[in-house]
Amino acid sequence: MNNQIDFYFDIISPFSYIAHKKIQIIKQNKKINFNYKPVFLGGLHKLAEIDAPAFNKFKIKILQSDCELVADKNNIPFIWNSKFPINSLYMMRGYLFVEEKLKELYLDTFYNAYWRDNIDLSDEIELTKILKSLNIDDKKFVEGIKNQLIKDQLKKLTTEAFDRELFGAPTFVANNKIFWGQDRLEYAVDEVSSN
Amino acid sequence: MNNQIDFYFDIISPFSYIAHKKIQIIKQNKKINFNYKPVFLGGLHKLAEIDAPAFNKFKIKILQSDCELVADKNNIPFIWNSKFPINSLYMMRGYLFVEEKLKELYLDTFYNAYWRDNIDLSDEIELTKILKSLNIDDKKFVEGIKNQLIKDQLKKLTTEAFDRELFGAPTFVANNKIFWGQDRLEYAVDEVSSN
Numbered sequence: 001m002n003n004q005i006d007f008y009f010d011i012i013s014p015f016s017y018i019a020h021k022k023i024q025i026i027k028q029n030k031k032i033n034f035n036y037k038p039v040f041l042g043g044l045h046k047l048a049e050i051d052a053p054a055f056n057k058f059k060i061k062i063l064q065s066d067c068e069l070v071a072d073k074n075n076i077p078f079i080w081n082s083k084f085p086i087n088s089l090y091m092m093r094g095y096l097f098v099e100e101k102l103k104e105l106y107l108d109t110f111y112n113a114y115w116r117d118n119i120d121l122s123d124e125i126e127l128t129k130i131l132k133s134l135n136i137d138d139k140k141f142v143e144g145i146k147n148q149l150i151k152d153q154l155k156k157l158t159t160e161a162f163d164r165e166l167f168g169a170p171t172f173v174a175n176n177k178i179f180w181g182q183d184r185l186e187y188a189v190d191e192v193s194s195n
Numbered sequence: 196m197n198n199q200i201d202f203y204f205d206i207i208s209p210f211s212y213i214a215h216k217k218i219q220i221i222k223q224n225k226k227i228n229f230n231y232k233p234v235f236l237g238g239l240h241k242l243a244e245i246d247a248p249a250f251n252k253f254k255i256k257i258l259q260s261d262c263e264l265v266a267d268k269n270n271i272p273f274i275w276n277s278k279f280p281i282n283s284l285y286m287m288r289g290y291l292f293v294e295e296k297l298k299e300l301y302l303d304t305f306y307n308a309y310w311r312d313n314i315d316l317s318d319e320i321e322l323t324k325i326l327k328s329l330n331i332d333d334k335k336f337v338e339g340i341k342n343q344l345i346k347d348q349l350k351k352l353t354t355e356a357f358d359r360e361l362f363g364a365p366t367f368v369a370n371n372k373i374f375w376g377q378d379r380l381e382y383a384v385d386e387v388s389s390n
Contacts, residue, residue, distance in 0.1 A: 062360065
């Protein structure tokens, strides 16, 4: 029995944040193993020749109201970040850099800071505060995200996503089937639950 | 009490087909007035500076599997049209041309032909057959869709959609709130039901 769901995400993606919060609830009730797969969404969009909704001045308005609506319906605290979008490369490399046991807390903290508390994560002072709260040495963090192995790892995961024919985040893969967008999380859960 | 939902659609849009089928079920159970608003999706995408998913070779694969998945979950018969996409301009003008009492049947027939029965609606012979089944004189139809008033009407509806900050189909507007995509139909229904 395969109860595994791959979850491709980027911290910059508001619907990935919503999916992450929904997953935390699902995990309390179901024995499903969510395999967190960080990608660099900007890079994935480039590979798939897609203009991100964040860069279309018409689409971004509905993206915002739609996120607010979905978050509200799911009782997920959400504030549209006033500095959206920012470059997520260092945050995503950071996720790969921090040790395994810290990854969930790291992700939660960054997600909450950006999509719940409207913090500008491109501001070094804010970033340093967050790293401190996680007991991460900021100098080591900066070295880590410049490490070639970490860079390569994120590139590899992003390419893997593209090779699996994904083009956005969040995307779920269950039983080799692709479920695209937070709206399909429940379908992915059904897929592995009915095994 | 306002129990009205505007439904912006194009026959070429597979998710608009799915939304239309879901609306037919909803109407059996709820007193909601769905106001059908035809748009020319190609024109709307152009106004909103959007590259349609149909024209991205990576995205279109998931668009197809996602439509199949959603149709299946909703018990809606669906076959991905092997001639997708085609130009929907004449079909949408035709919807405006036919008399009021025929509009629902016209739409149902075209939707079923294209998204249920995999018929190539860019083929004149197929089109003539369909018009015949609807008792529409094909010569009058061709004159009608070339009529400047009809052309202007579709252009006006498409511009109205853009002016309301819509950029795709299906989109629903209820209580002046925008609900984007077939996934949000139930939200739009909730919006007018809780009045």
